[in-house]
Amino acid sequence: MRMSSLFLRTLREDPADAEVPSHRLLVRAGYVRRVSPGIYTWLPLGLKVLRRVEEIVRQEMDAMGAQELLFPALLPREPFETTGRWTEYGPNIFRLQDRKGADYLLGPTHEELFTLAVKDMYSSYKDLPVTLYQIQTKYRDEARPRAGVLRGREFVMKDSYSFAVDDAGLDKAYDQHRETYIRIFDRLGFHYVIVAAMAGAMGGSKSEEFLATAENGEDTYVHCPQCGYAANVEAVRVPAPPALDFTTTPAARAEDTPDTPTIAKLVDVLNARFPRDDRAWAAGDTLKNVIVKVTHPDASTEVVAIGLPGDRDVDEKRLEAQLEPSTFEVFDDFPSVPQLVKGYIGPGVLGAEKDAKVRYLVDPRVVDGTAWVTGADVQGQHVLSLVMGRDFTVDGTIEAAEVRVGDACPNCGHALEAARGIEMGHIFQLGRKYAEALGLKVLDENGKLVTVTMGSYGVGVSRAVACVAEGNHDERGLIWPRQISPADVHVVATGKDEEVYLAAEDITRGLEAAGLVVLVDDRRKVSPGVKFKDSELIGVPTIVVVGRGLAEGVVEIKDRRSGEGRSVPVESAVAEILAEVRGTSA
RNA sequence: CGGGCUGUAGCGCAGCUUGGUAGCGCGCCGCGUUUGGGACGCGGAUGUCGCAGGUUCAAAUCCUGUCAGCCCGACCA
Numbered sequence: 001m002r003m004s005s006l007f008l009r010t011l012r013e014d015p016a017d018a019e020v021p022s023h024r025l026l027v028r029a030g031y032v033r034r035v036s037p038g039i040y041t042w043l044p045l046g047l048k049v050l051r052r053v054e055e056i057v058r059q060e061m062d063a064m065g066a067q068e069l070l071f072p073a074l075l076p077r078e079p080f081e082t083t084g085r086w087t088e089y090g091p092n093i094f095r096l097q098d099r100k101g102a103d104y105l106l107g108p109t110h111e112e113l114f115t116l117a118v119k120d121m122y123s124s125y126k127d128l129p130v131t132l133y134q135i136q137t138k139y140r141d142e143a144r145p146r147a148g149v150l151r152g153r154e155f156v157m158k159d160s161y162s163f164a165v166d167d168a169g170l171d172k173a174y175d176q177h178r179e180t181y182i183r184i185f186d187r188l189g190f191h192y193v194i195v196a197a198m199a200g201a202m203g204g205s206k207s208e209e210f211l212a213t214a215e216n217g218e219d220t221y222v223h224c225p226q227c228g229y230a231a232n233v234e235a236v237r238v239p240a241p242p243a244l245d246f247t248t249t250p251a252a253r254a255e256d257t258p259d260t261p262t263i264a265k266l267v268d269v270l271n272a273r274f275p276r277d278d279r280a281w282a283a284g285d286t287l288k289n290v291i292v293k294v295t296h297p298d299a300s301t302e303v304v305a306i307g308l309p310g311d312r313d314v315d316e317k318r319l320e321a322q323l324e325p326s327t328f329e330v331f332d333d334f335p336s337v338p339q340l341v342k343g344y345i346g347p348g349v350l351g352a353e354k355d356a357k358v359r360y361l362v363d364p365r366v367v368d369g370t371a372w373v374t375g376a377d378v379q380g381q382h383v384l385s386l387v388m389g390r391d392f393t394v395d396g397t398i399e400a401a402e403v404r405v406g407d408a409c410p411n412c413g414h415a416l417e418a419a420r421g422i423e424m425g426h427i428f429q430l431g432r433k434y435a436e437a438l439g440l441k442v443l444d445e446n447g448k449l450v451t452v453t454m455g456s457y458g459v460g461v462s463r464a465v466a467c468v469a470e471g472n473h474d475e476r477g478l479i480w481p482r483q484i485s486p487a488d489v490h491v492v493a494t495g496k497d498e499e500v501y502l503a504a505e506d507i508t509r510g511l512e513a514a515g516l517v518v519l520v521d522d523r524r525k526v527s528p529g530v531k532f533k534d535s536e537l538i539g540v541p542t543i544v545v546v547g548r549g550l551a552e553g554v555v556e557i558k559d560r561r562s563g564e565g566r567s568v569p570v571e572s573a574v575a576e577i578l579a580e581v582r583g584t585s586a
Numbered sequence: 587c588g589g590g591c592u593g594u595a596g597c598g599c600a601g602c603u604u605g606g607u608a609g610c611g612c613g614c615c616g617c618g619u620u621u622g623g624g625a626c627g628c629g630g631a632u633g634u635c636g637c638a639g640g641u642u643c644a645a646a647u648c649c650u651g652u653c654a655g656c657c658c659g660a661c662c663a
Contacts, residue, residue, distance in 0.1 A: 144660095426663070463663075532622075
């Protein structure tokens with residue numbers, strides 16, 4: 001690639017609409033250009049990087065035995081109608097019609113198509129397991145595309161799907177993907193964590209996300225510095241403490257606590273009128289009961305009470321993940337359930353078997369023997385020393401309370417910390433949801449029809465480009481890892497003497513003969529300063545300067561990341577550069 | 587979808603308060619001088635001032651509407 005003719009224009013200033021470093025630098029250095037919100041053109045340098053990422057993903061997928069194919073991006077409505085996603089996906093789908101008025105969509109993901117392809121071609125357990133993948137452009141009409149190519153409405157994704165006759169086969173495919181993803185993300189040069197994610201309603205299935213660690217990442221996760229546990233907030237399991245002995249706990253008693261509609265006021269009143277011997281009352285001593293209205297997929301509704309320590313709020317995302325596929329909203333129709341006294345709701349009226357028919361689920365911290373201050377179901381009264389398992393029972397537990405930094409790690413009990421990341425990959429045991437909906441069954445060895453079980457696995461390929469840029473830059477520009485740099489070496493010729501350009505040509509030819517991709521700055525009448533700035537902005541890891549040193553018979557090899565350089569004789573330059581690029585000593 | 591900000595040359599921006607010849611820097615073209623850290627001189631090209639309507643002798647500027655973008659939040663790979 002010759003800079004004198006390369007389709008490239010670098011920008012001296014940051015584009016006004018770019019905020020995050022990867023977006024700024026990819027635009028400034030001439031890798032991408034915006035066409036429309038969340039829709040980008042890949043310029044020659046950017047496309048080189050994208051292709052190299054693709055190739056790494058492809059090599060590793062092939063190595064695990066997955067087979068590549070390619071579905072259309074333009075898809076008919078029907079399969080998505082069958083699985084319900086035509087409506088479920090809502091406004092996130094790009095929809096269009098053909099000349100006859102038939103509905104189409106631009107594929108946001110391809111579970112339906114893969115499932116139907118296997119159904120179309122296979123019908124025996126002998127054909128399974130099989131894993132298929134594609135590297136393809138996806139479309140999602142994001143509410144808010146941002147950060148350039150990091151979160152686009154059109155993006156390149158590798159998606160793969162595994163098909164197996166039984167759960168053991170699914171587990172195996174899942175584990176293979178996990179190992180393959182580790183290899184892929186290691187090769188791409190990421191710092192990443194694997195976090196436990198919510199698998200949704202298909203009980204017992206596994207799901208993990210690969211997050212590139214990034215301060216301005218969009219996803220928050222918690223992790224344990226002691227044992228390495230990491231999880232999405234939605235997926236954190238609160239460890240249940242052991243049951244307590246309550247033989248010495250005094251009997252429950254109802255007390256007047258007027259004007260205490262909030263936990264804070266209740267705590268004040270408790271400390272003023274019923275002080276404890278050992279310490280002051282705190283919000284965590286109270287049991288707060290939050291009422292929600294749950295809507296099930298069949299459109300039936302149910303009122304549910306969630307009991308949790310008074311110092312915590314309900315985390316809507318966690319609750320939603322627990323209830324999926326049902327949805328919930330805050331309950332406000334108190335007149336319809338007269339047993340519920342707003343502000344003073346207690347376990348006395350809660351429970352599926354009681355008159356109010358309000359199912360009662362509590363936080364896992366509410367274990368047998370724990371004593372609480374909670375509503376007495378009478379206006380202006382609370383109950384003290386109400387003991388779980390002695391004075392009240394519940395219908396079950398639910399993970400709906402907010403997770404906080406400092407909470408105990410479910411694995412080892414150490415305090416959890418929070419961090420942010422960018423989702424780069426997701427592996428997910430789908431189970432039989434799509435196979436059932438679309439009728440993918442095979443005959444097993446007994447001649448009986450069994451529903452196939454599936455996994456789905458994704459890697460954000462175009463996102464990976466931005467994500468690597470996000471993690472590999474300095475104030476001067478990009479710094480690509482060797483594996484995905486648009487070129488192996490950037491040869492910069494400076495000066496006006498024809499000899500430097502001839503020498504640069506020689507070196508370039510020598511490197512290309514050895515199989516390297518070389519970007520050579522052969523622009524005449526461009527000052528050295530401009531060329532140096534451009535080379536640092538573009539970010540090829542090894543920069544070779546052919547300039548004034550040539551008079552003494554040397555050229556300079558510079559490492560973009562460290563900034564360190566060394567002079568080598570021009571005769572041995574090619575060998576020295578090859579050694580540098582290949583990581584061997586000359 | 588809610589809140590805030592912004593739309594003027596390829597890029598970054600000024601001009602708008604107080605209506606009257608559309609500007610600056612970078613980039614681009616020509617000539618010359620320069621060539622190790624975004625050089626300099628001289629000359630030049632490039633505009634639907636987001637769009638539509640209105641007020642006015644006259645609108646980038648004032649009014650109304652509308653579209654788009656960015657940021658924060660909600661939501662989402």
